[in-house]
Structure formats: structure tokens, C-alpha cells
Amino acid sequence: MKIIIAAVGRMGKGPEKQLIETYSRRIAWPFKIIEVEERRSIKGKERQKSEAEKLRAAIPKGAKIIMLDERGKALSSEAFAKTIEGFHEQAINTLCFIIGGADGLDAGLKHEADMVLSFGPQTWPHMMVRAMLTEQVYRAMTILTGHPYHRS
Numbered sequence: 001m002k003i004i005i006a007a008v009g010r011m012g013k014g015p016e017k018q019l020i021e022t023y024s025r026r027i028a029w030p031f032k033i034i035e036v037e038e039r040r041s042i043k044g045k046e047r048q049k050s051e052a053e054k055l056r057a058a059i060p061k062g063a064k065i066i067m068l069d070e071r072g073k074a075l076s077s078e079a080f081a082k083t084i085e086g087f088h089e090q091a092i093n094t095l096c097f098i099i100g101g102a103d104g105l106d107a108g109l110k111h112e113a114d115m116v117l118s119f120g121p122q123t124w125p126h127m128m129v130r131a132m133l134t135e136q137v138y139r140a141m142t143i144l145t146g147h148p149y150h151r152s
Contacts, residue, residue, distance in 0.1 A: 001087065002030040002094045003137055006058035007130055008051045008101035009038040019131040023138040028145075031137065033130065034058045038101055045106075052106035055098055063094035064114045067105060068129055072116030077150060081140035083115070099129050 011017050011033075024031055036054035039047055059065060064087050075083065087095060098105070098113070110116065119132055142149035 001084070001092065002032075002060075003027070004032050004034060004058070004060070004063070004094060004096045005099065005130060005133060006034045006036065006055050006096055007099035007126065008036055008055070009126060010035050011127060011130065014127075016125075016127040016131045020134045023131075023134040026138050027134075027141055029137075029141060033134075044103055047101065047103045048106040049108075051101045051103075052109040055100075055109060056112075059096045059098075060094050062092075063096040064092045065096050065098060065112060066115045066117050067098045067100075067110055067113040068119070068133065069100075069105060069110065069116050070118050070121050070123060072118035074118045074120055077136060077139050078143060078152070080117075080136055081143035084137075084140050085144055097133055099126055099133070101126065 011020065020033070024033070036051065036058055039050050042050060084095065097117075098109070100106075100109075119129065124132070139150050141147075
């Protein structure tokens with residue numbers, strides 16, 4: 001199964017990038033991050049719509065779409081791994097995780113999601129969410145393969 005993270009904005013240098021590089025190297029599944037342009041010159045709903053168009057273009061046909069939003073469903077690491085396993089058993093070839101920009105996700109794009117996932121009710125910096133998601137994908141892989149990385 002191929003895993004894609006489509007996110008608004010470019011990753012700069014820093015500790016988040018180092019974490020992402022560390023965990024993405026460990027993921028045995030095909031894994032890729034697609035960055036779409038952040039338009040700081042526009043604001044609010046107009047910005048959300050612009051970013052939504054770019055994010056839609058990054059989603060491969062037939063992919064399961066999982067949006068990250070603080071109002072989504074919070075899952076334990078084990079439940080997240082089981083969810084990925086379930087998609088695999090349904091013969092889903094690609095999971096595409098979507099991380100919006102600073103103004104959030106366009107409501108229309110949210111309605112296209114197969115699942116809305118949360119890392120809790122707090123607001124997290126978008127680059128931190130990328131790092132946390134990459135680690136959770138790696139953790140899910142280790143849970144599903146019986147690797148001792150995850151401890152219950």
C-alpha cells in the first residue's frame with residue numbers, strides 16, 4: 001500500500017524536518033510527501049478554496065482520503081494501525097492523508113474525505129502534524145509487522 005501525505009506549505013530546515021526524514025526512511029511501504037503552494041497573499045475562505053484545489057490535484061485517483069482536523073476522530077496507535085490494515089484488506093492501493101494550511105481545510109474538501117482524523121482537540125503547528133503523522137505511519141507499520149518498536 002502506498003502512503004501519501006499531501007500538505008500545504010513547504011517544509012523548512014529544522015527539527016520537524018529531521019524527524020520526518022528519520023521516520024520516512026524507516027517506513028517500508030512506498031511513502032511520499034507532496035507539498036502544495038501556500039498562498040499567504042489571500043486569506044480566509046478564498047485561501048481555503050485555493051489550497052483545496054491544489055490538494056485535490058495531489059490526490060491520486062482511487063485513493064482513500066484521510067483528512068487531519070482537530071474535530072476529527074482520535075484513534076489510539078493500535079486503532080490507527082487496524083484502520084490501515086482494514087484499508088489494505090479492502091484492496092485499497094493508496095492512502096492519501098491531507099493536512100491543510102493555517103486557515104484550515106475547505107468544507108467541500110472535508111466532505112470528500114473517507115475519514116477525518118484528529119491528533120486531539122489542540123491546535124498543532126502544521127509542520128509538527130506532518131512529523132507526528134509520519135511517526136504514526138511508521139508505528140502502524142511496526143504494529144502490523146510485529147516489530148517491537150511499539151509497546152502497549
